[in-house]
Amino acid sequence: MMRKAISISVLIVASFVPVASFVSQARAAPFCLQMTGVPLQCLYFDPGACQREANRQGGRCAANPDEYKTPAGGDAFCVVQGGVAASCIYPDLGSCNVEANRVHGACIAATPATPPKAVDPYEVKRPY
Numbered sequence: 101m102m103r104k105a106i107s108i109s110v111l112i113v114a115s116f117v118p119v120a121s122f123v124s125q126a127r128a129a130p131f132c133l134q135m136t137g138v139p140l141q142c143l144y145f146d147p148g149a150c151q152r153e154a155n156r157q158g159g160r161c162a163a164n165p166d167e168y169k170t171p172a173g174g175d176a177f178c179v180v181q182g183g184v185a186a187s188c189i190y191p192d193l194g195s196c197n198v199e200a201n202r203v204h205g206a207c208i209a210a211t212p213a214t215p216p217k218a219v220d221p222y223e224v225k226r227p228y
Contacts, residue, residue, distance in 0.1 A: 130168035135159035147206035
């Protein structure tokens with residue numbers, strides 16, 4: 101009886117391993133479907149597929165903040181094509197979407213630049 105209980109528990113644990121590995125793979129995708137009221141669905145490795153699904157579901161394709169950062173500098177929106185090459189030269193979402201559709205890529209918001217550290221002109225700087 102004890103052996104049977106152990107073998108059943110091993111089967112139960114083994115059945116969850118593929119699910120756990122799938123979830124970790126899904127979180128590692130660089131592109132996510134973003135919809136209002138729904139957490140990011142980071143399932144897309146191809147930006148074009150992400151954009152097509154976003155258009156179909158009425159959402160937007162977005163970069164996974166843990167996996168993909170756009171190049172520093174540039175404008176507010178980027179067109180990303182296969183191979184994650186980003187072109188951040190679009191100041192508005194409309195022109196970005198037009199170009200993304202033309203090249204079968206995705207239009208994503210650029211990663212915000214970190215603001216420069218404020219300099220305190222009255223900061224005491226001691227030599228020791």
